Amino acid sequence: DVKVTQSSRYLVKRTGEKVFLECVQDMDHENMFWYRQDPGLGLRLIYFSYDVKMKEKGDIPEGYSVSREKKERFSLILESASTNQTSMYLCASSFFLRGRAQYFGPGTRLTVT
């Protein structure tokens, strides 16, 4: 079974802090994704990566950056957390960019106070 793990289930940070969200997958997938999920807005793609050290902006990249130094690990970075970044963050991976299922981690609920 594909397993996607995220470093924290719940996280509370203060405004202005630098926040790291880690995601690890164990299926040798090429592609990894970061989404945020908010009530009434569904899932929105922040960034994705199709290879080590490669990254592409999604629909809402502002205020975020990512790092993919190893194939199995994809990190989401909030350079200076703000209250409007309070959300559920979901990581996913897939073998192909398209035409195949995405496998999701359990999510990190981030609260910025």
Add this chain to the structure above:
Amino acid sequence: SQQGEEDPQALSIQEGENATMNCSYKTSINNLQWYRQNSGRGLVHLILIRSNEREKHSGRLRVTLDTSKKSSSLLITASQAADTASYFCATDVGGDKIIFGKGTRLHILP
């Protein structure tokens, strides 16, 4: 409407009944996927149907696709308490990503 919009937004049915939810989309697709999300958890892939397919089954799930109407439906037969979740459709329109709808919240009543 946005690409990939589920209907209804929320649905409550008695255990044992069938549940049907729909997804409409605006542009041509390569494939369409359905996912389930239990409360506070990540999404789980249920089924993928390609644009040249009309119907697919997986256990108690039946998915149909009507490309002429730009719509898909997910039928869950003989519902169980464990089916209580949100269900999302996701459309692949080409490019590098799939687009998720906002979901249907399904509640199975005992």
